[in-house]
Amino acid sequence: MKFSVKIANVNIGIISLFDEVYNLCRDYLTGEKPDFFIETKAEDIAFEREKSRREAEYEHRAFSDFPDSYLETLSVYRKIATKLLNFDAFLMHGAVIGKEGFAYMFTAPSGVGKTTHTNLWLKAFPDAFMINGDKPILRFENKQVHAFGTPWAGKEGLNRNISLPIKAICVLARGEKNEIIPVGFNNIYPLLIGQTYRPKSAEGMVKTMELIKKLSETVKFYVLKCNLDPDAAKVAFEGMNK
């Protein structure tokens, strides 16, 4: 299939082997002229399968052999994320909530509870909505970093084709009581690098690290220790708006 999508204000032509990529990207289709094309081939799918196998081995869990059509969606996003670096944009693993004209990003290693916490926001604040639940694109535009919705949004698939300037990035940690603490960039950047898509090339990695470093110019950083109490969302929101 051949079609175009607009992600992070960049028009991307996609030539795919299966329909699954097209179906995933339905909300992001565009008729505008692509800024670049990507194309997947059988070897890209084989690469994703091998990567998936190696990750399962490293994490000591059973290997799930996903269908080629699903693996192609991973390959497409990998190629897009690599190319988007040329547009001052990068992929950071995390959940992004929109509220009152700003984006609030929550990141943490898998299993800490990003989905649980962001669900508390959606329940606590009727005007809050999910921009992307798992793999948003962050892009610098006019000296401000914006979070963009993308079709790649984790198991729940929560995403909206919208962007908002990021007010804060918050690292989640489990805690007995709800507490939010401002942190400096130097204390948080290793985790941010760990949660960011890492391109294979040295040139791409330099660009990625430059963009992460640039975050410190416009974004505030916090650590939120939280439990499952609905109050956690209010503590987080108020803490990031002091």
Added chain:
Amino acid sequence: MKLRYEFTIMDMGDEFAAVPVGEDAAKFHGMLKMNAVSADILEQLKNDTDPATVHKYLKEKYPDSTDDEIGQTLVKFLNQLVREGLLID
């Protein structure tokens, strides 16, 4: 001796960060944080070298430091790299 993987080294403000790149990057899970001197050492280890050559390089770059100070810093960092399996002969 040289680094097992290719690293990208970046000045992050108060310290330096090194992240592996290339085909084998996924085999090293993580990144290294270090000071400017260690970043210099890591840079030298991108190509095949030996401790004496790196020591000489550091002595020229940091002329106010004594041989012993440079030697201790070098040995400490090389040992860290060995422990993490990041150096090859």
